[in-house]
Amino acid sequence: MATLYATPANDEPAWWFVVSADHIFLTHDGEVPFGQLNQLAFPDLAQYQVIEIGEIRERTCYLVMADYMDEQFKGGDFAPLRQLLRPDDMEIFEMAGRARQFSDFLNTHRFCGRCGTRMQSVEWELAMHCHQCQHRCYPRVSPCIIVAITKGEQLLLAQGKRHKAGLYSILAGFVEAGENLEQALKREVYEEAGIRVKNIQYHMSQPWSFPHSLMMGFTAEWDSGNLHIDPHELVTGDWFPINDLPQIPPQGTIARTLIDIAIKR
Ligand SMILES: [Zn+2]
Structure with a gap:
């Protein structure tokens, strides 16, 4: 562009x-x-x-x-x-x-992270450049996995600490350096909910600028383990019957689209 x-x-x-x-x-x-x-x-x-x-x-x-x-x-x-x-x-x-x-x-990115010199914008692409040490920076994009997990006729939903009261969503987390998406997904799900998943399927992605995520959306099925919600990241979470879900994210969000895909299967 x-x-x-x-x-x-x-x-x-x-x-x-x-x-x-x-x-x-x-x-x-x-x-x-x-x-x-x-x-x-x-x-x-x-x-x-x-x-x-x-x-x-x-x-x-x-x-x-x-x-x-x-x-x-x-x-x-x-x-x-x-x-x-x-x-x-x-x-x-x-x-x-x-x-x-x-x-x-x-x-x-007003100043160079390597040498501290004031950076200049590049005219022909969206980047900041340091003319002292030639370091060039581009807007940061942080890959994130988001996954709707089902267990039979139930869907896993959790309340994040930053969610507004009463709103439940599916699990999500940042990909760490050196991980592929599947590893990130399995790690996040295990850390946040204490379970293992199988039949991981990729569906879609959505940029989410809060602040610079690229959400990559999956569905998966419960494989093993008892639910154990991580209190550091989540307020509460549980398996909900797919015909009786609590308040979930609105249409237009990737979370909602994945929920709709997961419960229609
Ligand atoms: Zn520099």
Whole structure:
């Protein structure tokens, strides 16, 4: 992908992903601003870093690196990214996630991790480069496994410490350095739930920008072991009858899609 540091024209209809820390600027209707700069209540973008990050419906998407809760942008408010999570329009949510990840990357790579010199952005790809020692950094992507595990007519669900009250989901965890996906999956499931699984099947992936994960989705079946929920990572967890599940993640999330696949088998 050609990623360019852009100076958009005033009359170009485009998507504007204005990012400030973990938040994104949404119109009062809760949408990502779309339109021409000369019709939007935005400040002069010459004072901001603007980066071309892709296209939606043949219109360019721009990331604008705003200041913390920047008050110069009018006609809306900064809101958490999750407000864009809508099953009927994942394209916008995923582009917003990309914008957020790039913004986070640029903000955390101002200085070289090897020699400490100030880094420069690369014009033709999304990277930061150190001209002192030639170290180059790219946005971090952290692979994560997520797995829906069934045992007969039951599904394993757990409440994570960061989940909102009452919400149950399937097990997930980061891949460690040197592991393949299957090893990571077996280790995570054993660590978090004390069980062994079999018939591991890969289904799909989804970028998840909280903060820079790439979720890789599997289903698996219980093989052996008694459930033992790890209290360090999870609040509670259990086998639930597939026709009587508690509150689970909404449509559009990979967790929900995997649950739907697992219980329809
Ligand atoms: Zn360096």
